[in-house]
Amino acid sequence: MIQSNLAHEYVGDIPWDENPAFAFSDDAEQYLRAFKSVVDVIPVGGGKISFADEIWDFNPYFDGINDDSLKVQFIGLPQPLADYCKFFILYCIMGKKKISTANVRLSSFRSIYCNIAKTTSHDSIWLITTEDIMNEVKRRNISAGGQHDIFESVYQVYVFLKGNYHFELPVDLERLKKAAIEAKTTAKKDDSKLPNIPEEYFIAIVSAAVRVMRDIAQDYNVRTTACMLVMLSQLGLRLGDLLALRTNQLHSKKLAKSGVEAHYIHYKSRKPSKPHDKMLEFDVFSTPLCTEAFKILKELRNKCPLSMGNDYLFILEKRRNSKDDLPIPNHRFNHEYKKFLLAFLPEMSQRQWDGIPQSQYYVARNKYIRVSVPDTRQYRVHLCTALYEKGIPLAYIQRYMGHLSEYMLGYYVRPKDTFQENVKYTEEIVREIAGDGLTPLGGSFGEEIKVNIQKFIEDNNFNVLTDVSAIVKAMGERVIIRGKTGGVCIKTSLMPCPKETRTNEMFCAYNLCPNLFTFFYMADVTYMDFQMLQHTYEAMQSTGKTKAAQKELNKLKELCRRRLLPELKELRKELEKQGKDTICIKYPTLSEIVANQDKIEKEISTWMRKS
DNA sequence: TCCAAAGGAACAAGGGAAAG
DNA sequence: CTTTCCCTTGTTCCTTTGGA
Structure with a gap:
């Protein structure tokens, strides 16, 4: 049995002796480690959770988050079921599930349980049957995705009750699981992705927001909300990440050639991070408009007494x-957002727009009006689509939005057709390799791949300039080309793969995959990575974290050796072959690099000598 | 062996009761 | 009389698996 004095660190007074502990190991250390991995901090002073509490609010255990999803509610559950459910939450945490996930599971179960108990004669866990659960879900008339969530949740709680307490309950676990899977399948078929915001409405919202943001006569809340809307439209951040921004997260950098000061925002995101990992960090480019909004917010907050003792931007x-x-x-x-739309776009916000959901807004007793409020995530869609239409490659957009997987490549871009995208991308790369003679850099066998692809085309009598799509079709499965974060993944049976799949995946995750190639025109992004690693290194060095700093330095050297140096070398070759003007017109993002190549190369060699 | 589909986890919004 | 908050529903995105 777990020692209760140890348990007190996070949730106090756990009556371990009332739990048969089939689901828990005897290892108190493990319990502490598990907790440490799902929360940020132990709250200082009061506010610690007691087992007997009806609401377990984990918000104080986290930094920069304040959300209902961290408030676990046990209200409405009879004893001893409530206690069983509390152990279910502990059990989830031991399994290193995030608290918000455990909460969704429990709250779904709770709402199903309470409704059945209220509306039928089966008013206890001992009487509720599979049939009751099925009927309750059916009665609610909810989407397939929602059904999946409920079935899955109920299933998981029941598995815990049966496994931990060895109860005999009249439910068929297999049937619940099956129902969950079925619901998921239909949900997948529905394919209801968020649409883009109509351009007319988007422009109206942004210009209203900019106007209000600059209008010093406006009220504090109204102006700060306008600033946030401007930032949302420019950054496309998730709402949670946006609300968690701090005053010190805007950075700037002088562009070497033009002397222009460019800004970027460095932020952490919870969403793509696993509970036992560090939160992932991203940099996003801050447009002048966004920078202005950031600065106004930073200044405005000083007027607000609540800004004392914290550094939240909004x-x-x-x-x-x-x-x-x-x-x-x-x-x-x-709420402020809805109010803003209604106040500054009274006509447009009450119009019906394609793809914009409407929600109620209270005006008077028993009187509501409908307001068209774009989902905050739709600004993300808008940003991605806009970037895409400006000709930004998907691989860059993926990187910019902080998407981790290839799955998301093109996800936000509407209309979305991933397969077509891949084909188009493949054609582009083939044209570059075979037609322009660019050599894939950084991976193994880049030169060989080029030669083999060119030979394949020659053998089959294709013309690179005119037959690219035919070539791609003919190559079929033999050459697979995908855009990846920071490069191009080229897998080809025209070359032997030197590593087996498992290690490949590992390498892939660290951008070291032998199949990951870059081209010289990606040098600008690589250079940015290079500078970012420099900053990280210096920050760690100055705070005395020598070991971690050394790791960063190794990464930096690896980046230079494998990617940056070969790219720059290739760039020189291409410059000689095609001339500076041609290159700069073809790849406008390279002009900074081209202008400063000598300086950059010197910078690299300085860093390479460091130890 | 490979990748599309299943699975799982997290974020976000809507609606209405409750709070002052 | 408004705004907040609780509960419920809906959407997004990352990882693992199963079957061709």
Whole structure:
């Protein structure tokens, strides 16, 4: 049995002796480690959770988050079921599930349970049958995706009850699982992706936001909300990440050639991060408009008393009903956002727009009006689509949006057709390799791949200039080309693969895959990576983290050796062959690099000598 | 062996009761 | 009389698996 004094660190007074502990190991250390991996901090002073509490609020255990999903509610569950459910939450945490996930599972189960108990004669866990659950879900008339969530949740709680307590309950676990899978399948077929925001509405919203942002006569809450909307439209961040921004996250950099000061925002994101890993960090380019909004917010917040003692960028005024927790919860922002649309775009916001959901807004007793409010994620869609239409390659967009997987490549771009995208991308790369004679750099056998592809084309009597799509078709499975973060993945049976699949995946994740290639025109992105590693190294060095700094330095050297140096060398060759002007017109993003190549090369050799 | 589909986890919004 | 908050529903995105 787990020692209760150890348990007190995170949740106090756990009556371990009331739990048969079939689901828990005897290892108190493991319990602590598990907790440490799913929360950021132990709250100082009061606010620690006691096992007996009806609500377990984990928000104080986290930094930069304030969300209902971290509040686990046990209200409505009878004893001893409530206690069983509390152990279910502990069990999930031991399994290193995020608390928000455990909460979704429990709250779905709870709502199903409570409704059945209220509406039927089966008013206890001992009486509720599979049939009751099925009927309750059917009665709710919800989407397939929602059904999946409920079935899955109920299934998981029941598995815990049966496994941990060895209860005999009249439910068929297999049937529940099956129903969950079925619902998932239909949900997949439905394919209801978020549409883009109509251009007319988008422009109206952004220009209204900019106007209000600059208007010093406007109220504090209205102006700060306008600033946030401007940033949302420019950055396309998730709402949670946007609300968690701090005043020190805007950075700037002088562009070497033009002397222009460019800004970027460095932020952390919870969403793509696993519970036992560090939060992933990203840099996004901050447009002048966004930078302006950031600076205005930073200045405005000084007027607000709630800004004392914290550095959150977005703070709303004190409210009568509010606990005034920080960061500002999503629903408070959403309310201000809705109000903003109605106040500054009274006609447009009440019009019906394609793909924009409408929601209620209270005006008077029993009187609501419908407002067209774009989902905050639709700004993400808009940004991606806009970038795409400007001709930005998908691989760059993926990187920019902080997407980790190839799955998301093109996900946000509407209309979306991943297969077509891949074909188009493949054709482009083939044209470059075979037609322009570019050599894939950084991986193994880049030169050989070029020669083999060119030979394949020659053998089959294709003309690279005119037959690219025919070539791609003919190559079929023999050459697979995909855009990846930071490069191009080329897998080909025309060359032997030196590594087996498992290691490949590992290498792939660290951008070291032997199949990952870059081309000289990606040198600008590589150079940015190079500079980012420099900053990380220096930051770690100056805080005395020598070991971690050394790791960064090794990464940096590897980056130079495998990618940056070969790319620059190739760039020189191409410059000689095609001339500076041609290159700069063809690859405008390279002009900075071209202008400063000598300086950059010197910079590299300085870093390579470091130890 | 390979990758599309299944699975799983997290983020976000809507609606209405509750709070002052 | 408004705004907040609780509960429920809906969407997005990352990882693993199963079957061709």
